[in-house]
Amino acid sequence: MADAASPESAATLILLLPVAVPLLAAPLVAAVGRWLPRLLVDALALAVAGSVLGLGVALAVLSRHHDVVITAGGWGDVQGHPVGIAVVADPASAGLVALAGFVTALVLVYTWRYFEDVDAIWHALLLVFLAALSGLVLVGDLFSLFVTLELVSVVGFVLTGYRVEAERSVQGALSFAVASTVGGVLSLVGIALVYARTGELGLAPVGRALAAGPHDALVPLSLGLVLVGYLVKAAAVPFHFWTAGAEMVAPTPVCIALSGVMVTTGVYAVGRIYHVAYQPALPAASVRPTLLGLAAVTALVGALMSLAQRHFKRMLAFSTIAHVGILLVGIGLLSPAGAAGAAIYAVGHAGAKGALFCVAGILLSRFDTVDEGQLHGRGRPLRGTAAVALLGGLALAGVPPFGTGLGKAVTEDAARRSGLTWLVPVLVLAAALTGAAVLRFSLRCFLGWGKPAREPGIEGRPDEEPEPDPPGRLLISAWLLLALSLGAGVAGTAWGAAAGDRLVDGAAYRHAVLVGAGPIRHATAPAGWVWGGVPLAVAPVLVALVVAVLWLAAPPRVDVARGVLALLSPLRRWHSGRVGDEVTWMLAGTVVIGLALFVASR
Amino acid sequence: MSVVLAVLLVATAVGAIAVVTCRDVASQAVVLGAYGFVLGALFLALSAPDVALSEVVVGSVLTPLLILLALVKVRGR
Amino acid sequence: MTSRQRRLVAVPVGAGLAVVLALAFHGLPAFGTAHHPYGDASVRAALALRHTANAVGSVTFDQRGLDTLFEEFILLAAVLGVRLLLRPAAGEHQGTDPDREPRSPAAVRATVLVLLGVTAVLSVSVVLHGHLSPGGGFQGGVLAASGLHLLYVGGGPRTLARFRPSAALELLEAAGAGGYVVIGLVGLVGSGSFLANDLPLGRTGSLLSAGTVPLLNIVVGFEVGAGLVLLLASYFAQERLAEGPR
């Protein structure tokens, strides 16, 4: 037993506080919030989010040499069998806790004295969301992962449908809710299969038990089923349909939380579950093709659909899907370097995408629309907003030294080193096209480039909900989020390398839970900017600029916009917005993933 | 015991199909309530009295009630 | 897709899913197997270590109490969500209740009164014996909440509303959810583990046994009972809205 004052002991004491503190504050503000001054409720919620950020940073520091492990309730083994729920912090999970705390804090700054109508329900829900995300990354148990996932879902779709008076907002929430529920059911079927085979629920004991065999169809198929729930949250194609709808219609601060943290958490869970619970039974070579195929399709579909949008929030939603593809490439490489790239990219993306959603919020509050055609040139007076939008677009394209650029460069390098060079153009294209879409929008809206007329073939989308105008704070949030993205690129190398290394080291995690934490090997090659990567970093930025400029300024004879939209029309028709279609494709994706994993494991 | 279990299992499958194929929501709520009772009996036979109690109060009382209330709201104007 | 096209796609997808399930379920152990390592360890932990007669209660509130904490907040979030989603939107106004509602026949009122008493006693007993016999905070809470709605049968919406003070129920619900966290934090302060069960364990089978398990059952009972009443109230309010003048 560690000395009471030692850092190890402190780490085990604070390990569950990122869950407990917001969960204590949430019912408090829900119950007495209506009698408290609004200022006090705002301040309390902000303090809680800030404390989760602090706890996340502290845990990342305390876990840098070895995992911090506890069992909830202090349970040990009974008859040589673990009966409690393991909770584990390492640089990857603690970093995500900190990210969730940071983003939630900024969302609270954004919504300071916003949503006046409904007591303090907004704050309570946001705090529960934060606790759920913290729980999801910290717990090391399949069923606890499922419960936290359901909690994330429930709060997620309530927040999405927050403005009930907007019909489309409710539709977006419904589509999100149905997809989440179906994903949850399939995940639980997978968990039941694992439990039947191993008699375990903890990730580490499951990994140990599955290694013993038999290595039959149950193992790969249960992995496929378990992952579905997380792939829905991650918005991987074809589990992504809810995302575009939900993030288009949800209140802008909710989009920042969903896009910045929730999807990332989903991708993280995919990596964690594989490396700890399945890696001993399913070698990386049999899982990698499926994950990378899924990643590439996600990146390309998201990028192409993003380019086809003129509704700014929907454009950002599809770009999130593309960036989930990039994250999944990093995780799917199943190598330390790939995971390091994904870790840095996750933070860089949360910042850049959050800043762009702040731009959407500013535009909504000024003009009651985020339609590209209607906003033509109207953004000219908004100099600061324009700067954020252009920088955000460049960040999505991966311009150095943003975290998105560094994360992408590290991932590309990892792909090349794994002999999978075909992934590099996929990443370049995903970054370039999403960057192009945002740059095109920004140039048209803030500089008045291109024609004010509507693009052919896209119907206008009226009846946008006006959002309240918290003038200065929105821009402050945007700059802070951009700073986060920049910080990830400038100073994220050490953390990213540690997080990536530990995420893929399932053996160390299992050892820490089952035997006790020992010292871990340190990141072999710290990922960083390299001069050789400069052309690859610049390429997507150039492509993005060229596409954006061509779209807006090409002579009428070569109508780029019309051509691209015509090419993309089958893909756009695929996104029919009908829940029956969406579930059908989700199930088709489940079958394909399951069978691909099964065939590769033979 | 095994016969009872087999009968209840078959009844569960039949009940599920009956709920899904019932296209009128009002009668579907009633069928769902009955299905909840079948599940409760099955769980009791599987030696899970805790779950059986929950399933009966949730599946046969609360769930159909919520569906009917929602139905009144959606259709009943 | 049109619904016809979708059916055409759904057939191979459904067949594929059936194949996936068949292949995976083929690896399941025989139904009724005696091999339950986690289950056996849990039973032993419940009885020998925690003096909890109902092993399911021990797993739910002690060995895997963290899951139940999250579950309680799913419920809290859902109740907040339903209240939020079903709140009257701008432009809608609350329908007015009739000032007097017709009194139901004395026989009905008497039956309802008796039934109310029975459900009240039953739900309290189900909650308090959760660590001893099947039942617990959740089942008891649902029973109590459903039972309260007998007032609707016996009296009508106004009678129901009078016994449904929403501010008090909101406090009760929040206290239930927060109470779970507080019990967890007491464990953290007392013995260094969140949700540690370090109260006196008592004799297996007696009302005062199993340490924190009965306490957690009680807070969950409050949360579930109050939460469900609030949830149903939101639906009933919606119904009244539909009937009221527009």
Add this chain to the structure above:
Amino acid sequence: MTALAFGVAAVVLLAGLYGVVTSRDYLHLVVCLVVAQSSTYVLLLGIGYRAHATAPVFSDHPKGPVVDPVVQALTLTDVVVGATVLALLLALVVQAAKGAGGYCDPDALNDLHG
């Protein structure tokens, strides 16, 4: 018996999902989701079942083998989650139908496409 027990779970799941995919009414769709969810209860309790054993509740001290209490606790959680998600889904359907004039064909609520 093994094939029957787990086969029933699979049939219930497929039936529920079939209903979700083909539904023409959002309320009906939500009920089908409830059915799909109930398949996990059958599967979990089937997995935890032990022949010739009693419920894991003791009046005195153990007399013989009992069925697995862990899956029962998991199923309990699952039942609660299912009920709360249902309440939320229904509230969303009520709101969606309000905009659509009481008409809630899922295929008609497709403003979010393209």
